[in-house]
Amino acid sequence: MYSINNDLKEKISRLNNMLVDKYRGVLSLESCDLRNFIEKNVGPIIPISKLSKDQLLYYSQKGGIVGVDGSNNRMGGAYPHFVEVYQGLAKSTLYKDDPIFKTDIYTPLYSETKEDILEEDGRIEETEKNKRLSTIEVEVALEGIKKFKPYAVLMDGGFIRYNIYSYEKWMELRQECEKRGILLVGVIKDIKTSIIGDKLREEDAFVKECFYDRELLFGLLNYGEIIAIKDDATKKAKIGYSSIFMRSSLAPSVIGMDILDSQRDHIEEMAKLIFTLTPENSRGVPLWLDMVDKEVKISDAMMRGLMERYMNRDVYERFFLSERDKRTL
Template identity: 35%
Template sequence: MKLEDLRGRLMAVDKKFKEMYEGLERNKIKSIIYDKMGKPVSLKKLSGYEIENITEKRGIVGVDGSINSYGGIYPHYISLIQSMAKSTLPKEEDIILQDVYVPLFEDEDGQAEDELKRRARMSKLELQAASFAMESFSSKVIFMDGSLMHYGIDCPSEWKKFKEKAISTGKIIIGITEEVKTKDIAEILKTELNLNDSILYDREVLFGILNEGEMLEFRRDLKSKKSESGIKSCYVRLSEDPQVAGLDFIEEQYVEALKYADLIYTLTPEKGRGIPLWLDIVDKEVKVTDEMVKSLVESTISREIREMLLNPKRSKRG
């Protein structure tokens, strides 16, 4: 296989990336962020006694979801969806919810709409697991894997009810995002640095800006899409990895929820990927693997139906 053309094209991509970000001088970025957006707060590692004190010996809960599919391209596939709420207290049994999504049973709205439906089904299942956790688990704090913002987009009515329940029961909800996708800081920096033709996201402008154990708490008057949706957020560097993570809070819980930032930092391995270990554990346990999907579908869906509706021709290649 000839690779020289591909290498040349990739080298051109590398050059273009460097040109895009050559105006991002770190010291200048840091100065603008701290002057106009917020100040860094130093977090600390808690002792065992302090962890027991802040959790009131009631543990913590992690919630995550997973989705995987069997079959070909839209609409000829089946998706298996799973969500989990898991407490750090061994006596509290895991909450596991499952669902099956079949595009052929849905209204034919096209592939883009289908993707939104799939995502909404998983978001609803995650909120259900977290809601059951509020009732069944003693923990006062629930860590959600990912931004809280997407629940309001994927399933707004379910998110509204869930948020009201969290506020009324005093259960603190914190979304922890390892892949920051917002543009709030980037848009301000583009104006300040005259980079209006550049496509920037917060993840690249914040890369290496915060020291390990620092959290960027925004000024209260700073407007963003999240704040307009009733969500307050911070950026934080929780490990040696120079990439920041995001923390999302329900606005009404913000002041009290910030008290858990030290706990989140304490529970994150120094050499890890930058999120608390407990969420990593939940992520692994809730995962719907390829093997699981294949085994379940092939043991329950008849061969004739699989061949007629689900098996793509490419799977039959020698």
């Protein structure tokens, strides 16, 4: 049995009480009242059904579905003595044995762009990671649509980070999908928006806190319901895409979905596809994306194996083996 410090117990209890106090007013709302508020201010709540076998066969005949995901892992110690590896994967439901991988690596100790070398405070780390991971996912998606010519592409994550961190490549992917008639969809496992909370603050002067959609929608939607978010309820329309929230499994949490604004007419169709591909007893993510996620993942063991096999031992220990990794206890 672990021995837990009493001060830590008190801090956790205090955090619990603070969250209960913060959310008491909002979470005490009747579900029907909150649902009515959402329908009036955010978008209609629509029940959807799963696709039939004939409809799924139609997708196969039209090129199938490509799932896209990326992964990164880091080995080493504090800045700048680390190396980060990035991997992107595009995998077709029709050509399962022909995955497309793209890889990249980064370390502040060596960079092709001189201004990135040895930034003393390491502030570029997070931006650099986001740029490289976003870009590699978009690049592998581009290669996937050209090679597999799918009916639709499911990206693991929302569109906004591609728009921010890999704008030029993202615009190229968007234009290619529009030109080829390929539906481009982003599946958001962990939503971070506050669309409903922002509307609550606008409409109710007594609501002062910031509430996030994840917590407000927890257990609110029925299995197989979506919220088709109005364009004027979100800033996403301004940067070229539309979104929904949906409860795609029996788990009480919701996921999000983005689609290009030019393909908005297909938003309910793609919601039905995601709903169909998601096991009801899962965490709400389409099974195909979960399989892609598992295959693209870069584990700690994989990182150690790569470094130990393909790097000179002296270089490895001098630059990238942290003191923590040397511990024997």
